[in-house]
Amino acid sequence: YRTLVLTLLIDWSKYDAISFDVGETLLRPYPSFAVSFRRVCARHGVLLTREQSGQIESETTRRLIEYQRNGRVFTVTAESSREFWISLYRDTLRQLGVPSVYVDGLPDALYAFFTQAEAYRTFADARPAIRRAKLRGLKVGVLSNWEPWLERMLEEIGLAPWLDFAVISGVVGHEKPATEIFEIAIRSSGVPADRIVHVGDSLHHDVAGAAAAGMTPVLVDRHDRHPDADCLRVRTLDELGL
16 A cells, blocks of 8 residues: 555656666566576586575575675676676585585576676566656656666667666766766766656665755665565555656
8 A cells, every 4th residue: 555655746847857777677687586597507417406596596685685784896897796696606505515526617607697788678667668758758768777788678678768877887987876877877867866766676776875866766666575665665666656
């Protein structure tokens, strides 16, 4: 009920642009991060047990959150991104108990797989939401902490033609929630900050960052993890009411 009420409070006549986060907002690993991780391992001779498979996502997420809590960034250059992910995959494999003889080559294979478009799919509500935003006359863009190759992937998955602007941390050299990257998005849209809605899945990177920049943030909470979030919150992009 609370989510429905918040959705109805979005008066789109007050806005001229909308920006979307990408990962876990518009698209996700397909069929899932853990399944793809396990398949890459299997192709390289490492068969993970059911117990190990169940630990993949939680272990990777834990390490990612720990890294970000320390205020560290990794998507601002291709080199820092590769170094981060290779290290994360290596640590995860070791934590899962994978024999060291396999650990040397697997991180590179995992990195190669997860930096190509075939590893991802858009959520079912992503394209319809973008189309409805365009039909409403809004400028539509993406604002993402991602490496430069996201530009290529947006082309390959067919989202690029729908976008008026794309602000990617690996291209502009700043990561959310830094005000600088939001200001770049504001300038790219050509719309005043207070007439832009930013939609994303992170309270820290998206909601706090957008609010600090003067935009209206909306949390997309697909797994209902933040029912008491003190912000506009939807569980699907359909609930944006576009």
